[in-house]
Amino acid sequence: MTKLYADGAQVLAVAPMMDWTDRCCRYFHRQITRDSLLYTEMVVADAVIHGARERLLGFDACEHPVALQLGGSDPVKLAAAARIGEDYGYDEINLNVGCPSDRVQSGTFGACLMKTPELVADCVSAMKAAVRIPVTVKCRIGVDHQDPEPALDTLADQVFAAGTDALWVHARKAWLEGLSPKENREIPPLDYDRVYRLKARLPHRFIGINGGVQTLDEARGHLRHVDGVMLGRAAYHTPAVLAGADALLRGEEAGELDHAGLIDAMADYSDAHIAAGGRLGHITRHMVGLFHGLSGARRYRQILSTDANKPGARSDVLRTAFAAVGAAHESEAA
Structure with missing residues (x-):
């Protein structure tokens, strides 16, 4: 065991x-x-x-x-x-x-x-x-x-x-x-x-x-x-x-999720997956709820749900979606 x-x-x-x-x-x-x-x-x-x-x-x-x-x-x-x-x-x-x-x-x-x-x-x-x-x-x-x-x-x-x-x-x-x-x-x-x-x-x-x-x-x-x-x-x-x-x-205190590092890791994984014959949508369909409840989540979901499924879509779509979340947070802080 x-x-x-x-x-x-x-x-x-x-x-x-x-x-x-x-x-x-x-x-x-x-x-x-x-x-x-x-x-x-x-x-x-x-x-x-x-x-x-x-x-x-x-x-x-x-x-x-x-x-x-x-x-x-x-x-x-x-x-x-x-x-x-x-x-x-x-x-x-x-x-x-x-x-x-x-x-x-x-x-x-x-x-x-x-x-x-x-x-x-x-x-x-x-x-x-x-x-x-x-x-x-x-x-x-x-x-x-x-x-x-x-x-x-x-x-x-x-x-x-x-x-x-x-x-x-x-x-x-x-x-x-x-x-x-x-x-x-x-x-x-x-x-x-x-x-x-x-x-x-x-x-x-x-x-x-x-x-x-x-x-x-x-x-x-x-x-x-x-x-x-x-x-x-x-x-x-x-x-x-x-x-x-x-x-x-x-039994420890939970830290903050490193969203930027997570997106970088998934973008790299997406590039490798696509190079092996896969599609970006295979990956991003599992990621649409990542920012649930946060500012910019709706725009993030929209980008992944549409652009990630277009022919030839690459990891820049994921980075663009993440940037939309960051822009929403910046707007809130302004």
Whole structure:
């Protein structure tokens, strides 16, 4: 087990989010927080085994610690995909037992696996036998008409018995019938106390919490009850929330985010990405919320949303957008 899940260690993480936490997003987040654990989007085990691996799994060395989230329900395939992920250099393999999308349900994995905890345990056991890095699980508190008390306890007991190093719990039910994936992120009520009770029952196991966490102050509150906190949409839409993450974990006072240095780093990364055949929009789409709530943020978003997606757009667009923020601050100070 790595120091990520060592006894007494606390972890802040950016949750795996489909269509969002790709390698460009993770590089951006890593410039804001050095210590937080970053997750890939969910990658289906079959795709890892048979697909374009570099496109699916490639990442920059600066992203460490970074975890690969897998989707699947076949222990043999998941073990093979986990082994490939370890060979690529990932620090952790995570099994998705929480995604409620139709596509995931049709493949009999994701949140529907809450109904078959024995199968989840078999998957964990196979992956643990295949790799030396931590294997973890991310789940819901239950699905559909399950009672979250026995449902979560049963899953937790099974996966820890199978050797999982950590259990990350999205503190909502998933409704597989009647709610869309977006509605499943918002409508089922949050039940943080259910996750706290799980941790109290399993004091020597790593239990992390996810769902609806908006600020680091909220994260600090959760860390009085559990071992780790995942920020999802808040980290994506308002990435500056991550600026104090490292200080929180170290028990230090948070400093100011170096916006200028961050923009310089992302401009350099953009130039390299474009030179390798990518587009500026691949990167800037993850950065539109950087100045949320600050003067000039609207103009910054406008520039990125329009100019960054034009053919031939280069990193000067990013610098121009940043300059608009600076101009707004100068105007306010005048």
